[in-house]
Amino acid sequence: MQPAITVLTHSCSDVRHPSVLLQTKDGKRYIFGQLGEGFQRSLVQHKTKSTKLSGIFLSGSLRWSQVSGLPGYLLSLAEVHKISEIHGGLYEKTNRMIASWKHFTFHTPLDLSPASPSSFRDENISVESVILGSNGSESASFIVQLLPSRGKFLVSKAKALGVPAGAMYGKLSSGESVVTPEGRKVEPHEVVGPSPTPCRVLILDLPTQGHVQAASNHKWDLQLKRKRDGESEYDVNVSGIYYFLGSDVNVNSADLASIAAKYPNAHHFVSHPSTSPDYMTLTKLLKLQNALRQVIPDSVPRPYEAKAQALLPAPFIPVKQNDVTGYATSDSVKYVANEGEEENECSPKNNxxxxxxxxxxxxxxxxxxxxxxxxxxxxxxxxxxxxxxxxxxxxxxxxxxxxxxxxxxxxxxxxxxxxxxxxxxxxxxxxxxxxxxxxxxxxxxxxxxxxxxxxxxxxxxxxxxxxxxxxxxxxxxxxxxxxxxxxxxxxxxxxxxxxxxxxxxxxxxxxxxxxxxxxxxxxxxxxxxxxxxxxxxxxxxxxxxxxxxxxxxxxxxxxxxxxxxxxxxxxxxxxxxxxxxxxxxxxxxxxxxxxxxxxxxxxxxxxxxxxxxxxxxxxxxxxxxxxxxxxxIAVSGMRKLQESIGAISDVIARLDLEEEGSK
Ligand SMILES: [Zn+2]
Incomplete structure (x- = not known):
């Protein structure tokens, strides 16, 4: 499996805050971004698993709204998979945030501690935080480095060196040296091909235009070139940049374009209300509500949806990340919502x-x-x-x-x-x-x-x-x-x-x-x-x-x-x-x-x-x-609603059958 980054959430009515998931070659998962309300529900909708979750990195200013999906997620997670550390770019605030949860987590103690991502490194990735300030407000961005993995094990080379097939192949491919029956010591580097080029990704969380300006003035190259403990020096190539932009940021600004211009070979992904369509991402709920509306139309209003107001400006590339929550232009998003219907200002005023x-x-x-x-x-x-x-x-x-x-x-x-x-x-x-x-x-x-x-x-x-x-x-x-x-x-x-x-x-x-x-x-x-x-x-x-x-x-x-x-x-x-x-x-x-x-x-x-x-x-x-x-539920309509319960059961049974059929 190739390492992959998937967009988990983007700025829309159901979640409002952006986050991405990095999955490494061996399936370890790392979450980056803001975990706003609805984060957990979005994972359920998209069947994103939290097994092998190895790190949560909170970007941005850690406003309540940017982290309010986190405690509920951790409480659910605690039943199957405990996380012991939260990496907040703003360490002190992360610490206080965790302390504030004691008022309601006494039933399920989370045993969490804050950790600074500036020092984070495991066998898969290293993460460094960059704190950018504007008008006294700090926001954390991240430089994420996928560490170089070993090249492919080459059977022909092992054979040539006299290594017998079997257990010794396994040892060599997992990085251990072996001694052949002829007494020759073989090192792993002798039997593997070249390592894949390490990849680097920037998560830029820029809540205001001031933060965009600070990011455009930041000496990214110096930081990217810096050699860290145990690392060889990499070139500054950045393969992807995720821009989490606050609603007041001008996506057409010169400052933003100047950041993008520094990395012409990178893919650029933007999350901003003007570029992210506000379709209902909870499509299963939508299907249920559409079905209920057939039986009790007066009680189930059609939800509000809106297209993105603007297309992504150059040099940002509209990319379809996954079917529903990608940062994409409206026409590339597949959705089941109200097909063929006009964008609406919904109708529940009638109800x-x-x-x-x-x-x-x-x-x-x-x-x-x-x-x-x-x-x-x-x-x-x-x-x-x-x-x-x-x-x-x-x-x-x-x-x-x-x-x-x-x-x-x-x-x-x-x-x-x-x-x-x-x-x-x-x-x-x-x-x-x-x-x-x-x-x-x-x-x-x-x-x-x-x-x-x-x-x-x-x-x-x-x-x-x-x-x-x-x-x-x-x-x-x-x-x-x-x-x-x-x-x-x-x-x-x-x-x-x-x-x-x-x-x-x-x-x-x-x-x-x-x-x-x-x-x-x-x-x-x-x-x-x-x-x-x-x-x-x-x-x-x-x-x-x-x-x-x-x-x-x-x-x-x-x-x-x-x-x-x-x-x-x-x-x-x-x-x-x-x-x-x-x-x-x-x-x-x-x-x-x-x-x-x-x-x-x-x-x-x-x-x-x-x-x-x-x-x-x-x-x-x-x-x-x-x-x-x-x-x-209008009080005078309760009797009618109760009388509809049989018809509602039937509609739901049909929906169940449809879902079974589509599996
Ligand atoms: Zn209760």
Missing amino acids: LKDTEPTVVTLGTGSSAPSNYRNVSSTLVRVPTTNGARALLFDCGEGALNTLKRLYGPDGLRKRLHEIDTVYISHMHADHHLGLLTFIRHWQAENKGSLNLLGPAAIYKFASAWESIDVEEVDLNRLNFVDLESFIVGSGYSNKDSDRNLPTEIFQNLGFSLQTCRAVHCDRSYSCVLDYDLPDGETFRVAYSGDTRPNKYFAQLARNCNVLIHEATHEDELLDDAIAKRHSTISEALGVGRDMMAENIVLTHFSQRYPRLASVQNLNFPAPTCFAFDGLH
């Missing part, structure tokens, strides 16, 4: 009525993201006399990306104006890793403060990032309230937790909130919210978070209009549900029955049920909806 409450299930899977289900997040949108207002129940990794994909750039802006509160049920990583990105975008779009309701640890985590990167997180514009403060009654609560809260916080919320402890992990919560509607009615919505069935919760949220309950497992996996402190589908329905809920939305399904869990032999106490990612 979001301003006259009644709507639940939008953004992420409906548990633990790690899969092709069909992202991690937890649910939007609840409620009409007011003055437009709509909305709240996010949990904010798993990629929640903001999903909003962008559903509503397009303009629609996302509208949603950010409507959302005034984010509620985090507990500190498991699949429920909050999208929060800090969401806060930053929310703050950029709004003037006031965002209400954040959650366990105390979520605020500590946000504070840790504020001290790492004050531009990423501004706690001054966050009204944080510990969910412990809203606990009502005894239940699982601590009796003296009924603390006095400043009344203005309650007034700011604009709804009343009551919580009880969930039966899940320490400091996990279930809640009920009451909204006053313009017609004088009250809209009561209950959210379980992750929990075993809980009778206190059923009492607390009695007669709610909508219960959103986790239903991680099918009924036959009750033992798993008990062991992991989750609920089965029938248990969740049972809570709905005890609660006398008018409608039930089931979500947070185990990734064992990638599309739909079994819906046979269930008793529904109220109209019930099985959530899918991106579903719009």
Whole structure:
């Protein structure tokens, strides 16, 4: 196998940050770039394996958004393959980043340490970081050297020197010397052909035009020529340059062209919003949503997609890297999305009525993201006399990306104006890793403060990032309230937790909130919210978070209009549900029955049920909806959705058959 570099992610709505994978001759893998939200899901979509992963190298400035896909990825990875070091070009920041994860990785300690890539060298590659600064902001780029490998073993030469076929061939080809039966010592270099020319690749992470200028002034040749320990001097030939460009960078600038001109023989690959098409890269999810739209068209909006605005300018060469996520011009990208249809500003405005409450299930899977289900997040949108207002129940990794994909750039802006509160049920990583990105975008779009309701640890985590990167997180514009403060009654609560809260916080919320402890992990919560509607009615919505069935919760949220309950497992996996402190589908329905809920939305399904869990032999106490990612559930439409469940099962079965057939 030849060493190869594959583009893993590029700047689009699903991931937003660029990364590449280097695979060596013997299958060792190294990741370079920014691991933003959606990184892990992108690997799943493209069946990129993480076995033999030998290094992660973080380029760029290590803003939260550039590394927010990393902790979720490492937590999933830890079950099969532990990584012990993270190579951050910015060593000190890498160290602090890893320290900040302690607020949610206590269940699965990662035992990680930061390492400086300036000294990285193993038997396959050496990596040197180059830190470029502009206006006080540093960004790390990398010079990657594939170390020369031994030439091909030549049987004819070995024979001529009297080496007998068999074990001695193996020793020589793996670099050991041998002694022939005639007593002649044969060295490996005597029996191999010439080594392949070593190859060198630059990863240039240039977030601003200032960084481009710094890179154009940098003495790359001096650094490339420098002889390092144990290395012979190589010529300065660079075979490939990957440019990870920030959105403000001018891809036609003279500075950028001058870097490229220095290496006329190199291949140049550019990742920039203007050159990377924004097609939906999660094509499997798209197929599922297209199929669902045949049955429940009003509830499954078509996602937003956009072509790249410009073609790649010379001297950059448009190269098709892989089918979907390559840095390529739009016409060379193969995609299944909405074939034959016009570029669209999507249509869910039709589905979001301003006259009644709507639940939008953004992420409906548990633990790690899969092709069909992202991690937890649910939007609840409620009409007011003055437009709509909305709240996010949990904010798993990629929640903001999903909003962008559903509503397009303009629609996302509208949603950010409507959302005034984010509620985090507990500190498991699949429920909050999208929060800090969401806060930053929310703050950029709004003037006031965002209400954040959650366990105390979520605020500590946000504070840790504020001290790492004050531009990423501004706690001054966050009204944080510990969910412990809203606990009502005894239940699982601590009796003296009924603390006095400043009344203005309650007034700011604009709804009343009551919580009880969930039966899940320490400091996990279930809640009920009451909204006053313009017609004088009250809209009561209950959210379980992750929990075993809980009778206190059923009492607390009695007669709610909508219960959103986790239903991680099918009924036959009750033992798993008990062991992991989750609920089965029938248990969740049972809570709905005890609660006398008018409608039930089931979500947070185990990734064992990638599309739909079994819906046979269930008793529904109220109209019930099985959530899918991106579903719009108007409260008045719940009964119709439940009646469609048979047709949905059929459509999914057909999709399964098609997929089987294409294998
Ligand atoms: Zn959990």
